[in-house]
Amino acid sequence: MLFHTWIFVLFFLVVYPVYLLVKKTRFKDVWLLIASYVFYAWWNPLYLFLIVYSTVIDYVAVVMMDRSRRKKRLWLVVSIVNNLGLLGFFKYAGFLTENLNYLIGRLGLQYALPAPDVLLPVGISFYTFQSMSYTIDFYRGRIKRERSFIRFATFVALFPQLVAGPIERAKNLLPQLRDTPHVTRRDVTDGLSLFLVGLFKKLALADYLAQYVDPVYAVPGNYQAPALMFATFAFAWQIYLDFSGYTDMARGIARVMGLRLMLNFNNPYLATGLRDFWARWHISLSTWFRDYVYIPLGGNRRGVFAMYCNIFITMVVSGFWHGAAWTMIIWGGLHAVGMMLTRELERSAFYRERVPKVFKQIFVFVFAYFTWVFFRARSLGDAWLILKTIFTSFVHFTWAVFSAESLGDAWLILTETLTSGFTDSGFPLLALGLVVAVWAYQLIYESKVKQVLTLAPVRVGLAVAMVLYIIVFSAAGDQPFIYFQF
Amino acid sequence: MQKRQKTPRTTAPNLKPETQNLEPEIPFSSNALRLSGRQWMVVGLITVAVFSLTPFLWERVETFELGPDYRIPYRLGDDYWMYQRVCRRMCAQDKTLVIGDSVIWGHYVAMDQALSHYLNELAGDERFANLSVDGIHPAAMAGLIKYYGRAISGKDVLLHCNLLWMSSKKHDLQTDEEFSFNHPRLVPQFSPRIPCYTESFSGRIAIVLGHNLPLSGWVNHLQVAYFQNQDLQSWTIEHPYDSPFRAVTLKLPSVDEPPSPRPIAEAWSKRRIAKFNPPWVELDDTSFQWRSFKRTIAILKRRGNRVFVLVGPFNEHMLEEEGLAKYNTRKNVVETWLQDERIAHYIPSALPSDYYADASHPLSDGYALLAKQLLDHESFIRFNSR
Numbered sequence: 001m002l003f004h005t006w007i008f009v010l011f012f013l014v015v016y017p018v019y020l021l022v023k024k025t026r027f028k029d030v031w032l033l034i035a036s037y038v039f040y041a042w043w044n045p046l047y048l049f050l051i052v053y054s055t056v057i058d059y060v061a062v063v064m065m066d067r068s069r070r071k072k073r074l075w076l077v078v079s080i081v082n083n084l085g086l087l088g089f090f091k092y093a094g095f096l097t098e099n100l101n102y103l104i105g106r107l108g109l110q111y112a113l114p115a116p117d118v119l120l121p122v123g124i125s126f127y128t129f130q131s132m133s134y135t136i137d138f139y140r141g142r143i144k145r146e147r148s149f150i151r152f153a154t155f156v157a158l159f160p161q162l163v164a165g166p167i168e169r170a171k172n173l174l175p176q177l178r179d180t181p182h183v184t185r186r187d188v189t190d191g192l193s194l195f196l197v198g199l200f201k202k203l204a205l206a207d208y209l210a211q212y213v214d215p216v217y218a219v220p221g222n223y224q225a226p227a228l229m230f231a232t233f234a235f236a237w238q239i240y241l242d243f244s245g246y247t248d249m250a251r252g253i254a255r256v257m258g259l260r261l262m263l264n265f266n267n268p269y270l271a272t273g274l275r276d277f278w279a280r281w282h283i284s285l286s287t288w289f290r291d292y293v294y295i296p297l298g299g300n301r302r303g304v305f306a307m308y309c310n311i312f313i314t315m316v317v318s319g320f321w322h323g324a325a326w327t328m329i330i331w332g333g334l335h336a337v338g339m340m341l342t343r344e345l346e347r348s349a350f351y352r353e354r355v356p357k358v359f360k361q362i363f364v365f366v367f368a369y370f371t372w373v374f375f376r377a378r379s380l381g382d383a384w385l386i387l388k389t390i391f392t393s394f395v396h397f398t399w400a401v402f403s404a405e406s407l408g409d410a411w412l413i414l415t416e417t418l419t420s421g422f423t424d425s426g427f428p429l430l431a432l433g434l435v436v437a438v439w440a441y442q443l444i445y446e447s448k449v450k451q452v453l454t455l456a457p458v459r460v461g462l463a464v465a466m467v468l469y470i471i472v473f474s475a476a477g478d479q480p481f482i483y484f485q486f
Numbered sequence: 487m488q489k490r491q492k493t494p495r496t497t498a499p500n501l502k503p504e505t506q507n508l509e510p511e512i513p514f515s516s517n518a519l520r521l522s523g524r525q526w527m528v529v530g531l532i533t534v535a536v537f538s539l540t541p542f543l544w545e546r547v548e549t550f551e552l553g554p555d556y557r558i559p560y561r562l563g564d565d566y567w568m569y570q571r572v573c574r575r576m577c578a579q580d581k582t583l584v585i586g587d588s589v590i591w592g593h594y595v596a597m598d599q600a601l602s603h604y605l606n607e608l609a610g611d612e613r614f615a616n617l618s619v620d621g622i623h624p625a626a627m628a629g630l631i632k633y634y635g636r637a638i639s640g641k642d643v644l645l646h647c648n649l650l651w652m653s654s655k656k657h658d659l660q661t662d663e664e665f666s667f668n669h670p671r672l673v674p675q676f677s678p679r680i681p682c683y684t685e686s687f688s689g690r691i692a693i694v695l696g697h698n699l700p701l702s703g704w705v706n707h708l709q710v711a712y713f714q715n716q717d718l719q720s721w722t723i724e725h726p727y728d729s730p731f732r733a734v735t736l737k738l739p740s741v742d743e744p745p746s747p748r749p750i751a752e753a754w755s756k757r758r759i760a761k762f763n764p765p766w767v768e769l770d771d772t773s774f775q776w777r778s779f780k781r782t783i784a785i786l787k788r789r790g791n792r793v794f795v796l797v798g799p800f801n802e803h804m805l806e807e808e809g810l811a812k813y814n815t816r817k818n819v820v821e822t823w824l825q826d827e828r829i830a831h832y833i834p835s836a837l838p839s840d841y842y843a844d845a846s847h848p849l850s851d852g853y854a855l856l857a858k859q860l861l862d863h864e865s866f867i868r869f870n871s872r
Contacts, residue, residue, distance in 0.1 A: 007688040
């Protein structure tokens with residue numbers, strides 16, 4: 001059940017009024033849980049067994065930790081092994097088998113492990129992490145045990161954020177579920193505002209860009225450098241708009257129910273460093289990895305080398321979380337390198353104080369841009385082909401410019417290449433215009449003239465424009481969200 | 487990055503709900519689009535105004551001539567908003583509406599060679615108007631009349647019944663295997679269930695809502711008339727540097743524009759089409775298309791229309807012996823039902839073989855002959871001479 005489909009509208013039209021009626025009663029949690037399980041079972045009812053199993057194990061683990069201090073660590077291990085085991089089996093078994101078979105083949109053995117034929121349950125990466133954070137936080141003494149199983153199950157399965165986050169922490173969400181929600185008019189209007197922005201990001205932008213990206217990345221060998229460059233540019237925005245659009249909608253839906261979910265994206269393409277980028281991109285995941293992987297590994301407490309090792313491990317694991325493929329591991333590794341690089345640069349006063357902010361932002365975007373090639377490509381071979389085509393073309397172009405006989409010739413080559421590159425790529429002007437508009441909006445939002453955007457006519461005008469654009473110009477939306485596959 | 491606001495201190499923390507301090511800690515969003523209730527009302531009002539006014543104003547900007555032999559251009563066959571407009575215009579004149587599928591629309595012939603043209607020519611006035619849609623089957627016809635033909639009320643209607651739609655389970659939309667059929671948006675979306683139709687649940691809700699929202703029809707009209715049946719975004723993928731504003735020329739496709747691919751207006755025997763033996767479905771309650779045809783008549787009668795049914799003429803020359811026998815049985819069932827329901831009708835004999843382009847479509851001479859037969863037929867004379 002996708003947020004931007006009519007079936008969800010119907011679902012919510014049933015769930016919400018009942019929720020408002022029962023929100024002050026004990027039936028509230030039961031109702032939220034029923035709604036969440038129906039929402040989840042819409043994909044495949046069999047998935048329910050998995051989420052219920054995971055919930056029961058973590059609930060019992062914390063109960064046992066609470067009862068027996070001596071066996072606290074043992075039950076934490078049970079919870080972690082169970083969650084990672086589930087994730088490993090459903091998400092990584094295929095990858096593992098494939099690589100083992102490759103190794104077996106290289107050893108010359110005539111044997112191949114059977115490929116596991118399991119379907120990846122939607123949202124498993126999200127709810128296992130959310131559930132695990134509860135057991136870890138309890139183990140660390142940071143939260144109290146949740147006594148109600150129903151409430152805990154609701155925390156794990158809460159439908160707005162169940163399938164693609166934000167990965168909520170128990171200390172934020174459980175107290176909200178325990179309280180009687182105060183749904184104010186402001187909550188409803190705020191929720192609508194968030195939902196509209198998310199819907200626009202998804203239908204008007206992400207799905208639109210996908211129409212350009214998908215065919216190019218399906219057969220990258222059929223395309224020249226300009227198309228590959230534009231497709232990567234489009235994907236950089238598609239994935240941001242798709243995922244942040246989802247979380248905006250999730251937060252909006254939760255908001256109208258009086259629940260506040262954490263901010264998950266904060267204009268990441270305006271980041272001035274890779275660390276800043278990860279403080280703005282998928283915040284709930286990056287803080288999860290910070291709190292449960294990076295800091296337990298030692299964080300920055302054991303010297304620079306150890307810190308960089310910890311960053312590297314954390315980022316590679318983060319990449320692997322996104323998908324069971326070498327491309328994802330490389331993507332994570334590259335981000336680790338980028339983080340170390342910008343961290344070193346940021347140590348110099350010159351870089352911190354003299355280099356204009358816009359250059360730093362461009363650097364971060366260009367870095368993220370090239371790493372997205374690994375994220376989106378179907379295989380390492382494809383990623384390599386795309387990068388090779390882009391760089392070869394760039395080298396030819398640079399060589400042509402620098403070997404020009406005069407400055408005039410160089411200018412001619414430059415302008416002709418850029419013009420023909422754009423026209424050869426077939427990238428729609430409308431899409432480019434929309435992306436530039438989003439970028440400009442974000443730049444203004446983080447500038448000194450931000451107040452312009454808060455003027456009522458500007459906000460109302462933008463809302464009307466978005467509503468009309470979605471209705472009149474967007475395609476009918478039933479494209480799933482990219483992050484559902486993780 | 488947004489600055490964190492200071493959390494206000496509370497003197498009695500235990501009495502406050504745990505969530506009290508959450509708001510300042512969780513930023514609202516990474517943009518400034520946060521509307522108040524009043525502002526949402528303004529957004530709603532503007533949107534509703536645009537919703538209601540745009541289709542209305544568009545009709546005044548985008549005009550078309552309703553000539554004597556006008557038929558809905560082939561390319562606009564899926565444009566039901568346009569059908570609605572044409573319907574209103576035709577119904578404003580006191581005409582007998584000739585409604586049917588491509589047989590009546592005149593798939594193989596020009597608009598001045600279709601049945602309505604010859605009816606007008608032979609009757610000596612411009613009484614008959616072609617309100618048919620190419621490729622429409624009875625199930626879609628019922629939806630078309632129900633949602634987009636509301637203007638057809640208190641009129642004389644000559645309704646065509648093409649038994650070809652009941653010639654197999656596939657034509658009757660009864661197969662379990664999904665396939666793409668004409669005008670899926672006009673068929674019942676939820677009940678009765680059509681096994682070969684696999685639109686998503688959400689898609690079906692959108693279609694049902696679209697039937698009742700003029701803006702939805704207008705958006706579809708833009709897509710069909712100017713953007714090659716695509717939404718704007720998909721269109722720009724194929725036309726990356728073209729301006730969408732320039733594509734909206736406000737010039738509708740010509741009524742003379744032939745169907746695509748262009749049909750060969752030759753007799754079926756010359757085109758070496760083989761005889762066939764369709765399996766046919768029983769014309770009882772199990773036939774979806776037959777039930778739909780009956781539903782169309784019920785809708786028309788409920789709206790106070792006088793209905794005359796023209797059955798066929800099917801190209802019986804193309805049927806093998808066994809198929810012909812089955813066809814005759816079905817024809818008798820239809821006749822009996824029409825008689826029982828006291829619906830004026832005419833079931834002509836097959837036209838000469840060379841007057842057909844295929845199993846059901848006559849050629850120009852066929853239409854001329856059919857018009858003559860119809861105008862000479864007693865029940866049609868009665869129907870026509872009110």
